[in-house]
Structure formats: C-alpha cells, structure tokens
Amino acid sequence: MTTACRRYFVALLLVAVTCACGKQSGNPQVDARTALLWDNTVRIYLQDNLWTERNMYDAGHVLMVPLHAAFRVNVRSWQEQFSGHFTRFMANDNLSFLAEPEDLDLAREHYLYLASRFIVLAAESGNGLLIPPGMVGKLYQEVNALWQQKPAWWYENRFAGGIRERLNWKLSQEVTTPSYYRAITDHELFLFAMAADLRSFELATGTQHPHSPDLRDILAMAFAVYGKYVVFRSDNTWLFQPGAWKDHPDYLYAGNDNVAENLMPVPVADIAEDTSHSHRFPVWLESLRYASRDDEQRSRYYLGLMKGLEDRFFNVVLRWPDKDFPAYRVTNFMDGRNGVYRWNYQTAGPNNGYGPFQLSGVLIEGWWGMFPTGRARDMCEDMTGRFPLADEVVKTYTGPNTTRDRHPMVQWPEFFGNGFGELLVRLSRRSLL
Secondary structure (H helix, E strand, O other), X not given: OOHHHHHHHHHXXXXXXXXXXXXXXOOOOOOHHHHHHHHHOHHHHOOOOOOOOOOHHHHHHHOHHHHHHHHHOOOHXXXXXXXXXXXXXXXXXXXXXXXXXXXXXXXXXXXXXXXXXXXXXXXXXXXXXXXXXXXXXXXXXXXXXXXXHOOEEEOOEEEOOHHHHHHHHHHXXXXXXXXXXXXXXXXXXXXXXXXXXXXXXXXXXXXXXXXXXXXXXXXXXXXXXHHHHEEEOOOOOEEEOOOOOOOOOOOOOOOOOOOOOOOOOOOXXXXXXXXXXXXXXXXXXXXXXXXXXXXXXXXXXXXXXHHHHHHHHHHHHEEOOEOOEOOOEEOOEOOOOOOOEOOOOOOOOOOOOEOOOOOOOHHHHOHHHOOOOHHHHHHHXXXXXXXXXXXXXXXXXXXXXXXXOOOOOOOOXXXXXXXHHHHXXXXXXXXXX
C-alpha cells in the first residue's frame, strides 16, 4: 500500500471513529439553520412518491447526501423519515425492471441505489428495524433481473442474458467502431454498486439469500471492469475509459473552447468523461470498497481508486473562487478540459449545449464533497458560507437548463435558492463516506 493510500485509510478510520463516538453520546447538535432547511425541503420531499417516472432520477441524486447525514450524525427523526418513505414505496411500487420499458431503467437504478445505501446504513448502525419488510428481498430480485433476466439492448445488439452477457461482450472488445460501443455505462456501474451494497448488508447481518451467488459474480465482474477501463496517470490519479466516448454525439464538440452559432464538431481523441456523470464515483467506490472488506486485494484497489479520484478532483478538476468568479466551479471533463459538452442535446435544444464550467451545478448536489479528507470538509464549509448564491453563479450552475419535467422542489434554477441546495452543501461536510 502506498503512503498516500495509508494516509487515506487513516482518514477513513478517523471518520468511522467520529461517527461511532457520536452514536454513543446521542444525537449530535444540529444547528437551527440546518434543521430548518431540512424541515422545509427533505422532510416535505420524502412525503411524495419519488419512485415515479418523473421523480426517481432526481431523487436518487438529491437525497444521497441527506441519507448519509441522517445516519452519520445519528438524527433519529431524519432516519425515520427515510424509513417511512421507503415503507410507502414498498406498499405502492408495482413496477420492476422486468415490467418497465428499458428507457426507464437508468432512472430506476438511481432510486434503487438510494434504497440499497439505506439498508446498508441502517444495518451497520444497528437500526435494521428501520428497513421495511420485504425491501431487501426486492433489491435482490431487481439486481438479479438486471444481471441476467432482462434482455440488455446495446444499440443494434440484444443480449438475452442481461447485463452479464453484455459486459462479457464489451470486455472482449479491444476496438470498436464507433468507439463508444465498448464503453461502460451508468447502467452497469449502478448495478455494481447496488450489488456491493447487498453484499455489505450480508456482511453486516450475517445473512444469505438465494441470489447471493449472483452478487459474487457481479462483484468479480466489477473488479474486472474497473481493472480494464481505469487508466492511471503518472501522478497516481486516473481516468475512466478515456477516449471511449470520443465519437459519441455528446462529446463530439469537446474540442471547442466555447459555444457559438452553428458550432462544428471538434472531437478529442482521448477525451475523458464529463464531471457531471463522474460525480457518482465517490459513492460507488465506497460501496465497492466496503463490500470488499473480506478481500484484501480488492479493498486495497478500491481504496487506491478513491485516493486517486480525490487527488484528481482537487488538483485538476476543481476551480476555487477568485476575483473573476465568486464560487467553486469544475471543468467540464475529468482530464481538466473545459470544452463544449452535449451540443444539440435533446433536453438542451438545438444550437445549444454546455459551455465552460456549466456543469458546475453538480457541486451543489454534494457527492463531490463526500471524500473523507480535510480539503473536502474545507470546500463544503466554504461553500456553505457563499449562500445565497450570486445571480452569476446560479446562471453558470444552471447552464442550458433541461426541458425535462422535474419535481418543483428540485427543478433548476429554483433548487439553488429554495434552501434545498444550501442544505445539501451544509450536510456534505457531515456525510463523509
């Protein structure tokens, strides 16, 4: 293990000890502003049916930090609000991956990953009774359906054996035309993370399930995928599948420095993934690391990935406030490039796309702030003091606003000023993984 990884592991242990001490001494003090913002946002939001087609994609994003905060700072009423929400989900959700169209799979994966994180946090905190009856079994069934029951489409190909068969095909391809035919997608990465959480639940509770062997297969596949698609740089940071998306429509304009009328494609051969989709990696990697605590090789590997990701984020991607812009920003791509992303994308409209720094709104959702390090805490602390956000900040964070219908509490730009965004930043520094 490298010296950097040892320091990172020590940071993880310190966070764990801090959390344990908080649990022993009762609920830590929550300042009045944070409590008020929670009551005016998350408490109300959780009372809605967030597992529906319109809501589930956003719910998986904006509730991840509050979910971790509820358990990390041990606020029982917050935990119970999540428990009550998932109890209603179990009573009212009549869908499954096998019953719904494939174009809803990604949104449902966002929501069910929130659910899988909930069962792990509840179990490891000794609050397993918060988990609604049948919820764990439902998650096993959903993971198994994606893994090997539901046919997995990939452009013109249909893989009857599910994501398992599709991944075996991708791993066997060194070069494809177009390049993104071999790319790993969020569908697969969410599946890895959900399976990891179920494995962590087993380790925490000493339980098994008929689909437990599937989890071992999925986690072995996850290790193979990360091992093949992660590309390390000389500074021990890394990029995930650089160049894989170079000829995809979302990335074709990345070589343009700014938006302009009638923009022409300028592809970048080794373009890295965008920082918006990549913001899920800190939590995904924590799920995989925690599920691997009985496998030293994998645990060390994922720990090293987390350390390398944190270094890349703070040393390459993040831009601090300065005299030209009064808030934090991120470059559009993980390699530090800041060109145009998703020009002419369907929810942005024709002759429109994300210019430099216009993916920075993802910072407010808080996942990038969940690294267990001092500079993550410092960033979140400083971001908290910058609310209310200046108009120019909200404009940049919103970018070419999506036309997708969203829940009114989390639609942009209102999200940045209605207290929800502020709460997530406040909670990020208390939700460290």
